[in-house]
Amino acid sequence: MSISPFFQELRSAYQAELDDLNSDSEGHYILDKRLAEKRKELGFLLQMLDLNPEMVAVVLHQAFEFHEPELMDHFITLDADDLLSWDAVSEGIRIAPWAQPMVDQILAEPVGAWFMSVAAALEYMHGTPMRSSAQSSDADADEDLENVERGDQPEQDEEREAREREEAGNAWMVEQGFDSKE
Secondary structure (H helix, E strand, O other): OOOOHHHHHHHHHHHHHHHHHHEOOOOOEOHHHHHHHHHHOHHHHHHHOOOOHHHHHHHHOOOEEEOOHHHHHHHOOOOHHHOOOHHHHHOOEEEOHHHHHHHHHHHOOOOHHHHHHHHHHHHHHHHOOOOOOOOOOHHHHHHHHHHHHHOOOHHHHHHHHHHHHHHHHHHHHHHOOOOOOO
């Protein structure tokens, strides 16, 4: 899957923010408690929507249910200047009832719709296993070795899968009335 540089950077920052909230100095799990505190501070955090969306997006952690992953797969390939509107993105998302008042508050802000699209993408990427070209582990190396021994070409497979996902996302967008990227 091809993730745009815009979303790659935000994805790392979002993950770091969640990791920071995850445990206290003694290593105890306190993510739920810290998220509850952040959610109470939403009024203050709204001023950071466009400057540090990853710091605000954590208030919506686990608030999205994605029904059209092809849409999100396509969306995260886009650069900051080409993002889809919240109306288009929200077609494939269900928002948890507990989060709806926060979403309404965010959407009332001038950049609220843009932020909601970005927050949905961040949460989608967080919950979706993705291989990063910078990531490497012993398991990946072992898998690559097995693929070579079997004659597989993992890079070509990944490129093909990414292309197929992008084509499916593009086809979905055309079905929704958008112009084709091609």
